[in-house]
Amino acid sequence: MTEEKVNLEENDTTTQSGVFLPKIEELVVSSSPHVHDNQTVRKIMLTVLLALVPSCLCGIYFYGINALMVIIYCVVFSVAVEVLWCRIAGKKTDTWKDCSAILTGVLLAMNLSAGIPWWVCLIGAGIGIGIGKQIYGGLGYNPFNPALVARVALLVAFPKLMTTWVPSRFMTENPVYDKIITYAPSAEQLKGKVIPFLSNTCDSITCATPLGVVKELSKSGVHNVSAFDAVSNTPMYWDYFFGNMGGCLGETSVLALLAGGIFLIAMKIIKWHIPVTYIATVAIFSAAIHAANPAITPGPLFHVITGGLFLGAFFMATDMVTSPITKKGMIIFGIGCGIITSLIRIWGNYPEGVSFSILLMNAVVPLIDKFTVTVPFGYKAAEKKVGA
Amino acid sequence: MSNLHHDDHIYFAGGVHPEEGKYLSESKAIQEAPLLDSYTVILNQHIGAPPKLIVKKGDAVKKGQLLAEAGGFVSAPVHSPTSGTVRNIEDCPGPMGVPLLAVVIDSDGKDEWGSSLEPIADWENTSPDDLKKRISDAGLVGMGGAAFPTHVKLSPPPEKKIDHLIFNGAECEPYLTADHRLMLEYPESVVEGCAIIARVLGVKNIYIGIEANKPDAIKVLREKAASFGVNIIALRVRYPQGAEKQLIYAVTGRKVPAGGLPMDAGCVVQNIGTAVAVTEAVKEGKPLFERVTTVTGEPLANPGNWKFRIGTPVSKAIELAGGVKYSPAKVILGGPMMGFAQKNLQVPVMKNTSGILLLSKEQLVQYESYPCIRCGRCVDACPMNIIPGPLSTMIESGEFELAEKNNLMHCIECGSCAYVCPSFRPLVQHFRRGKAEINARKRKMKK
Amino acid sequence: METVLIAFILMTLSGILLGCIIGAAAKFFFVKSDPRIEDVNEMLPGANCGGCGKAGCSDLARAIVAGECVPGSCPVCSLAVVGRIAAYLGVDAGSSVKKAAVVFCGGSNSKARKxxxxxxxxxxxxxxxxxxxxxxxxxxxxxLASCARVCPFNAIEVIDGLACVHSDICTGCGKCIESCPRKLIRLVPETAPFHVYCNSPEKGVEKKKNCDVACIACRKCLKAAGEDQMKIEGFLAQVNYDNMPGADVIEKAACPTSCISSPENHFPGTLKKENAAR
Incomplete structure (x- = not known):
């Protein structure tokens, strides 16, 4: 016993037989259970961040150093706003350590174009953390996904900036995309070449997103299948799948997002219900419209792998705080998101509807939760008995 | 654990699998605890009416002698754990922090037998009513935790048809090994007790449900069980497999209706420890004055399983287990999932004390009042299929009616939700608080 | 330009139309109410504390005007305000002794064993x-400050693990009474010179083990006080608030555990806003 002494000395808790008894003053009383599986909010957030790493790397690979800068700006500003807000509000200032602000920052960055200036990141972080989260009382109380609140606010406030997209570094090499890339006179020489990783050509070379092209075609009244073919053909689909297109820096690579999403489902951080129903609903909806009249919109595959659907389905709609808590609720939520996204994409004014649809569905989550309260174990049997 | 063979095919939804910690004591044989100088026998050890005291200060008592008789139908008598004199009748610290009336007995060291119960050797030809009377006279209560008087469970109202008798050998609580050792060392008593209870109820379908992590106990019991017509079922290792409703579901596939009792599903559930106590009460005429309890935990020098007389103070039990190597952060009566943290080590062992568990500082769960992030882990873990996280928020903001509508009263306080909560919310405490408030309001309404 | 004009005219027209509808509705569906209720409501404190047992100040105002309650029913109003209401309505003011909540415990963290x-x-x-x-x-x-959190006037402060009521802020609304699981808080006349700050009915020996300032029922205070001014119930001395002893009893009794104390000495200092309930 002497070898294993840790903090015991001879004192009144020693019995006559020389064994040590617990010291009462070191005991803690609390409610059961007295053990825990050691999962923490911080670990959950870090796991989600880990799942976002492939998409971040893809973004940096395709859009160059600017993408990395946007991510860093967003994360730093988000954490700064969180700490500042908590300090001014007189709350504990260590809430950023749960990593939720970092996650919001990364998600916000993934929703921005790689060419966005730093001050837009700052405003976005301020809106996301401040108005999206802290104003409601912080993590756990926010009804809307903070990153999406920021994105939508920025989209409304700076429509031009937020819809100016940077092409992937490799798109300029491929003449197929010449029609949708615009070169400023100073950048003409890069045509047909890969944009260097470190170069800053965001202002001089811009492009349209596939969804943007389709929306322009629809708006201008060009309703024919061959016009859509310019952006929806098989070799292009492969580019979309890997992320070699214009768009937000985190949303383009379906492959990376899928890897991260499957990782999250495997780690039991999120459930499959929201992403699968969301993506399936978009696919079915667009397939139905496409089948009815191919001139209205391209096929389901186009809708599924372009735009921010995968980012939204796996990382934004599954945000724990702002999505339903039961599986039934999640399915309703996913279907709702899918329908609203498709409606906005096909008939709305905006080319992309993922952010709006998720925010709209966030608003009805309390209602969904109210109507999807689970039936307790053995409850049905009791009802039957009363009836019989 | 998944490679352990289990033969139940119906799983309850939810549940968790905490670290078992049983290795500390599962290989330690049951030891007889030495006689102490004094015992503090709490009178009200069961659910129901308090028993009526029949001894007074200064009385001489013998081992097994009646100290207090049952104070009603739902009540149980209490017997002396040894021979000696009644030193005093006074309040002693209870396991819930509320003092309880207890008889303090000074042992005379002779340990003389003085039970008025005659052994019934030929129980197979004794009438069920006589057997039931014996079970009631011996002061038997459910030894798994709830301490419900056994004879009450064996007296179902005539309109309830009981066709399944299930014995709970799951011992799903981590760390506890008392039932495991009982099954290993007293397999005859276990199955015989099952058969006696089955005779009382007139039931043919007898099952013992054992979690598959006790293959040795399953093997030993299978050898003994056949002659008594008892079926042994290896159950999936999942907490709370031993909870009444979940056990019935796993064994029979029946769901106990919400708010109902096992008898509403045609079942009676008894603990393994109760089965052994029944055998002893019938065949030896021995009232319930001792029980097997696990004393375990990392801080203990020598964890193990002991047969303690009822009334042994927790401090003596810890002393018997070699004392502590370093000061623990928690002393718990019961298991880590549902046990009660103690602030006084003079609390005595009671009829339902299945374990005394010490936890170190490293194992301590620090509950915080962080907000619920609605991650849904509690929903997955809840074996009763309710939604613990948002429910606790409702109670926190005082919306008790809303909480009741959201199935608060179905909670069995198993602790699975708080076990997985990443925000470290004291969910079970919230639910106890909510239930207490709702029950208080209901009582007020009745008045 | 044309669109702007159409929108402008449309909005103006619909505005006028809706305004007319609202005006008509206000005329047709007018409910006559006693204007005195509004006036009495103005005079009441408006804290909606519920101390009077009504649903709020306006409910009490209605009850006072209807004659169901006397103006003195409000535990919060000063006597002057009660008199004003009574004079306004021409009714009897009703008697009201100003009461304040007292936490009958002296066991702060430094005095009571934990x-x-x-x-x-x-x-x-x-x-x-x-x-x-x-x-x-x-x-x-x-x-743990449950009482401090429900107090609508921030009159309860937890100092060193002990809830203390600032009797100058306390209005005697009684909201805190329900919040205490130990039933420690009672409403007593604010003029009481001292209180016995203990609530334990246990024997003196037992109490002394747990707390330095427990009442050990030594009866010194009973002897010091006048006839029937104090009583002992279950090892616990209590002030008879219907027949209160004088302040000199504190000196004379020389309570051995300092369990008896005047409210001022029991709780020195003034309310620190940051310590009071959030």
């Missing part, structure tokens, strides 16, 4: 469910 550490919900009722509460005494204040 052998174990409590970890859980920061709420007294919840804490009382865990091993009988954090402190060793089962009858004393747990210091």
């Amino acid at each position: 052998s174990v550490n409590y970890n859980g919900i920061n709420d007294c009722i919840s804490a009382s469910l865990i091993a009988g509460g954090p402190k060793d005494c089962r009858f004393g204040c747990m210091g």
Whole structure:
């Protein structure tokens, strides 16, 4: 016993037989259970961040150093706003350590174009953390996904900036995309070449997103299948799948997002219900419209792998705080998101509807939760008995 | 654990699998605890009416002698754990922090037998009513935790048809090994007790449900069980497999209706420890004055399983287990999932004390009042299929009616939700608080 | 330009139309109400504390005007305000002794034994469910500030693990009484010179183990006070608030455990806003 002494000395808790008894003053009383599986909010957030790493790397690979800068700006500003807000509000200032602000920052960055200036990141972080989260009382109380609140606010406030997209570094090499890339006179020489990783050509070379092209075609009244073919053909689909297109820096690579999403489902951080129903609903909806009249919109595959659907389905709609808590609720939520996204994409004014649809569905989550309260174990049997 | 063979095919939804910690004591044989100088026998050890005291200060008592008789139908008598004199009748610290009336007995060291119960050797030809009377006279209560008087469970109202008798050998609580050792060392008593209870109820379908992590106990019991017509079922290792409703579901596939009792599903559930106590009460005429309890935990020098007389103070039990190597952060009566943290080590062992568990500082769960992030882990873990996280928020903001509508009263306080909560919310405490408030309001309404 | 004009005209027209509808509705569906209710409501404190037993100040105003209650029913109003209401309505003011809440416990963290550490919900009722509460005494204040949180006037402050009522801020609304699982808070006349700050009915020996300032029922105070001015109930001395002893009893009794104290000495200092309930 002497070898294993840790903090015991001879004192009144020693019995006559020389064994040590617990010291009462070191005991803690609390409610059961007295053990825990050691999962923490911080670990959950870090796991989600880990799942976002492939998409971040893809973004940096395709859009160059600017993408990395946007991510860093967003994360730093988000954490700064969180700490500042908590300090001014007189709350504990260590809430950023749960990593939720970092996650919001990364998600916000993934929703921005790689060419966005730093001050837009700052405003976005301020809106996301401040108005999206802290104003409601912080993590756990926010009804809307903070990153999406920021994105939508920025989209409304700076429509031009937020819809100016940077092409992937490799798109300029491929003449197929010449029609949708615009070169400023100073950048003409890069045509047909890969944009260097470190170069800053965001202002001089811009492009349209596939969804943007389709929306322009629809708006201008060009309703024919061959016009859509310019952006929806098989070799292009492969580019979309890997992320070699214009768009937000985190949303383009379906492959990376899928890897991260499957990782999250495997780690039991999120459930499959929201992403699968969301993506399936978009696919079915667009397939139905496409089948009815191919001139209205391209096929389901186009809708599924372009735009921010995968980012939204796996990382934004599954945000724990702002999505339903039961599986039934999640399915309703996913279907709702899918329908609203498709409606906005096909008939709305905006080319992309993922952010709006998720925010709209966030608003009805309390209602969904109210109507999807689970039936307790053995409850049905009791009802039957009363009836019989 | 998944490679352990289990033969139940119906799983309850939810549940968790905490670290078992049983290795500390599962290989330690049951030891007889030495006689102490004094015992503090709490009178009200069961659910129901308090028993009526029949001894007074200064009385001489013998081992097994009646100290207090049952104070009603739902009540149980209490017997002396040894021979000696009644030193005093006074309040002693209870396991819930509320003092309880207890008889303090000074042992005379002779340990003389003085039970008025005659052994019934030929129980197979004794009438069920006589057997039931014996079970009631011996002061038997459910030894798994709830301490419900056994004879009450064996007296179902005539309109309830009981066709399944299930014995709970799951011992799903981590760390506890008392039932495991009982099954290993007293397999005859276990199955015989099952058969006696089955005779009382007139039931043919007898099952013992054992979690598959006790293959040795399953093997030993299978050898003994056949002659008594008892079926042994290896159950999936999942907490709370031993909870009444979940056990019935796993064994029979029946769901106990919400708010109902096992008898509403045609079942009676008894603990393994109760089965052994029944055998002893019938065949030896021995009232319930001792029980097997696990004393375990990392801080203990020598964890193990002991047969303690009822009334042994927790401090003596810890002393018997070699004392502590370093000061623990928690002393718990019961298991880590549902046990009660103690602030006084003079609390005595009671009829339902299945374990005394010490936890170190490293194992301590620090509950915080962080907000619920609605991650849904509690929903997955809840074996009763309710939604613990948002429910606790409702109670926190005082919306008790809303909480009741959201199935608060179905909670069995198993602790699975708080076990997985990443925000470290004291969910079970919230639910106890909510239930207490709702029950208080209901009582007020009745008045 | 044309569109702007159309929109402008449309909006103006619909505005005028809706305005007319509202005006008509206000005329047709007018409910006549006693204007005195509004006036009495103005005079009441407007804290909606519920101390009078009504649903709020306007409900009490209605009841006073209807004659169901006397103006003195409001425990919060000063006598002057009660008199004003009575004069306005021409009714009897009704008697009202100004009462204040008192927490009958002196067991602060430094005085009462707290052998174990409590970890859980920061709420007294919840804490009382865990091993009988954090402190060793089962009858004393747990210091988790449930009462301070329900007080609408921020009159309760928890100092050193003990809830104290600032009698100058306390209006005697009685909201805190329900929030205390130990039933420690009672409303007593504000003019009482001293209180026995203990609530434990246990024997003196037992109490002394748990707390330095427990009443040990030594009866010194009973002897010092006049006939029937103090009483002992179950090892606990109590002030008879219907026949209050004088302030000199504190000196004369020389309570051996300092359990008897005037409200000022029991709780020195003034209200620190940051310490008061959030």
